[in-house]
Amino acid sequence: MSETIKTDVLIIGAGPIGLFAVFELGLLDVKAHLVDILDKVGGQCAELYPEKPIYDIPGIPIITGHGLTDALMQQIKPFGPVFHLGEMILKVEKLGDAQFRVFTDRDKTFECKCVVVAAGGGSFQPKRPPINGIEAYEDKSVFYAVRKMEAFRGKKLVIVGGGDSALDWTLNLQPIAERVTLVHRRDEFRGAPDSVNKMRALVASGDMDLKIGQVAALEGDNGQLIAASVKGKEATDRIECDAMLPFFGLTMKLGPVAEWGIKMEDELIPVDTAAFETSIPGIFAIGDINTYPGKLKLILSGFHEAALMSQKAYHYVYPEKRLVFQYTTSSTNLQKKLGVA
């Protein structure tokens, strides 16, 4: 069943810029929902450098990606943003002036007055191993995510990887699969020690297999896998399987943004620098995904873009009202919204 959600603004991307946009919009009484393909907020800050220091956030000499995300979440809390995580926007439809309908890959529909694309480098998607002919098996017997565990009941599975995704799915699917073979390039695992121990115990009791090596070739027919060849240090083993689940982490791909009818330039969205609006009035682009003369891909630039975008978005949401500029330091009105006055 598709569900329709009404909101003032839909923000695509819950990275630092999408999060800060909630703040700037919120000060102007504009409500926002956010959609992100990751299962967590923070975007690249959460996915690529959660523990790495960032030194160029104004006024904050040093903060980690994780720390910045947490701080932004705290800062926008008064505005009650609603998050839709693990979802990808497939389509953006313009219905009329300040009227859009937006569809996700999880059958959700949004109706909003403005769309803010804060999608950074696009969407994080699973890395695809460079195995000859793997495309033919994808979504038939090679899967980069598990949507329904039941689909693997009674199947012979090859799971590839050494991190938590590979280990978690190994442990979750082992009880219902006919046989699970975990394939990893080395006999060391970076996943949670507890999961590693559980996996090793299953290998020791003969309830699953562990192969050290890299998948070199696939064998099958019409998209249905029959076996995977695993090249180890000394020999190549043929492992019979019905499905393979490779977990090599994520990489940024532009994704469906290019298909929404917005003018693009080299995988980026050109915007005006007064309001960071795209070629379609009512659709804005802020942060790493936009381009304009002098653009710098910095978080601080994205923050500025979010502030200016909000001024224009306000007029789409409240066409009859006049916007009076106010400072959080001195405006009781703004302080009430922030819950401090």
Added chain:
Amino acid sequence: MPKINFIEHDGTRHEVEGETGSTVMETALRNDIGGIVAECGGSCTCATCLVHVDEGWFEKTGGPSPEENDMLDSAFEVKPTSRLSCQIKVSDELDGLVVYTPAYQGR
């Protein structure tokens, strides 16, 4: 300045100057070497700047740190001399270094 040699998967060879103290990844990007993506910008968190160090040079570059080795799990066609180029610092000792860039970094 130390010279760094990049050999792309199709055999194209580039000899470029590396800046002491910068990384092999940065040297590659500055010189438009094919095959290096470096999505995370050198944080050792994406494994898209993989190179295969020439065997003769591996002793000088040394092997990956444990953290880097963890990231190599997210790379493809990893060999015994594979490294993430953002984790190799250019130095006079590495003058003449030879590394091979792969055809594919995961995207």
